[in-house]
Amino acid sequence: MRILIVEDEIHLAEALGQIMAERKYLVDIVHDGADGLDYALTEQYDAILLDVMLPKIDGFEIARRLRAAHVSTPILMLTARDEISDKISGLDCGADDYMTKPFDPGELLARVRALTRRQGEIIGNTVTVGDLTLRLDVRCLVCGDDMVRLGFKEFEVMRLLMTNCRAVVPKEDFISKVWGLESEAEDNNVEVYISFLRKKLLFLRSGITIGTVRKVGYFLEVPIL
Numbered sequence: 691m692r693i694l695i696v697e698d699e700i701h702l703a704e705a706l707g708q709i710m711a712e713r714k715y716l717v718d719i720v721h722d723g724a725d726g727l728d729y730a731l732t733e734q735y736d737a738i739l740l741d742v743m744l745p746k747i748d749g750f751e752i753a754r755r756l757r758a759a760h761v762s763t764p765i766l767m768l769t770a771r772d773e774i775s776d777k778i779s780g781l782d783c784g785a786d787d788y789m790t791k792p793f794d795p796g797e798l799l800a801r802v803r804a805l806t807r808r809q810g811e812i813i814g815n816t817v818t819v820g821d822l823t824l825r826l827d828v829r830c831l832v833c834g835d836d837m838v839r840l841g842f843k844e845f846e847v848m849r850l851l852m853t854n855c856r857a858v859v860p861k862e863d864f865i866s867k868v869w870g871l872e873s874e875a876e877d878n879n880v881e882v883y884i885s886f887l888r889k890k891l892l893f894l895r896s897g898i899t900i901g902t903v904r905k906v907g908y909f910l911e912v913p914i915l
Contacts, residue, residue: 691715691716691736691737691806692715692716692717692718692733692734692735692736693710693715693716693717693718693735693736693737693738693739693802694717694718694720694726694729694730694733694735694737694738694739694763695707695710695717695718695719695720695738695739696720696721696723696725696726696729696730696738696739696740696741696744696749696752697719697721697739697741697744697768698721698722698741698743698744698745699741700721702791703719703721704719706719706739706798707719709795709798709799710802713799718733718735721745722744722745722746722747723744723745723746723747723748723749723751723752724745724746724747726738726740726744726747726752727747727752727755727756730752730756730761730763731756731759731761731866732866733867734846734849734850734867735763736763736764736806736853737763737764737765737766737802737805737806738756738763738764738765738766739766739768739802740752740753740765740766740767740768740785741767741768741769742767742768742769742771742776742780743769743770743771749767749769749780749785750779750780750783751783753765753767753780753783753784753785754783754784756784757783757784760860760862760863761863762854762857762859764786764787764805764806765784765785765786765787766785766786766787766788766789766798766801766802766805767780767785767787767788767789768789768790768791768793769788769789769790769791770790770791771790786805787801787804787805789801806853815827817849817852817853819852819855819898819910819912820896820897820898820910820912820913821833821834821896821897821898822852822891822894822896822898824845824848824849824852826849829841829842829845831848831890831894832894833894833895833896834894834895836893836894836895837894838890838893838894840887840890841886843868843869843883844883844886844887844890846867846868847864847868847880847883847884847887848887850863850864850867850868851887851900851908851909851910852910854909855910855912857909858903858906858907858908858909859907859908859909860906860907861877861880861906861907861908863907864880864883864907864908865877865879865880868880868883880908884900884902884908887900888900897912897913898910898911898912898913899911
């Protein structure tokens with residue numbers, strides 16, 4: 691699991707990074723809002739730990755801009771401000787959860803796990819949604835006793851779908867996060883890889899399919915058990 695920490699208190703940021711690293715999470719740490727927004731827009735994370743009072747751009751504005759850009763990464767706001775109005779502002783801007791400082795490391799980890807489960811259950815080196823498991827270490831998609839290996843871009847496209855379970859992932863998100871902002875990839879490149887993945891889901895006999903929202907993007911259709 692990959693975590694972005696946006697925190698201007700250096701010692702606290704390092705402590706948060708250590709807590710996450712001890713759980714084998716990959717961590718990026720930045721200390722101002724401008725860098726935090728840039729990282730969150732251009733890299734793929736499973737969760738963002740976001741301070742409110744930041745230099746350059748505050749946490750509320752970062753959350754607002756990320757949601758406006760269709761970035762659905764779970765956001766956990768961390769702040770010393772404990773007024774109810776601040777919590778409401780953070781949630782209304784697009785944060786998924788809100789913790790006030792100081793906080794217990796165990797509770798922080800539990801909240802991160804809860805946020806990532808809403809996206810797709812991430813356990814160690816796997817992401818699980820319904821009857822599908824994506825193995826992050828070897829880029830394989832598993833359903834029951836069957837398994838297929840994915841190419842790099844197939845893997846990244848499937849990872850985006852599974853970590854945004856049931857949410858619509860816009861085509862521009864696939865292009866920016868899989869091909870890169872400087873690439874010349876277009877919508878048809880995404881369509882080709884979605885077609886590849888649909889065939890592999892059929893091969894695996896998964897109950898999960900990839901749905902389409904015309905002119906917008908794609909999402910996982912997960913049967914309700």
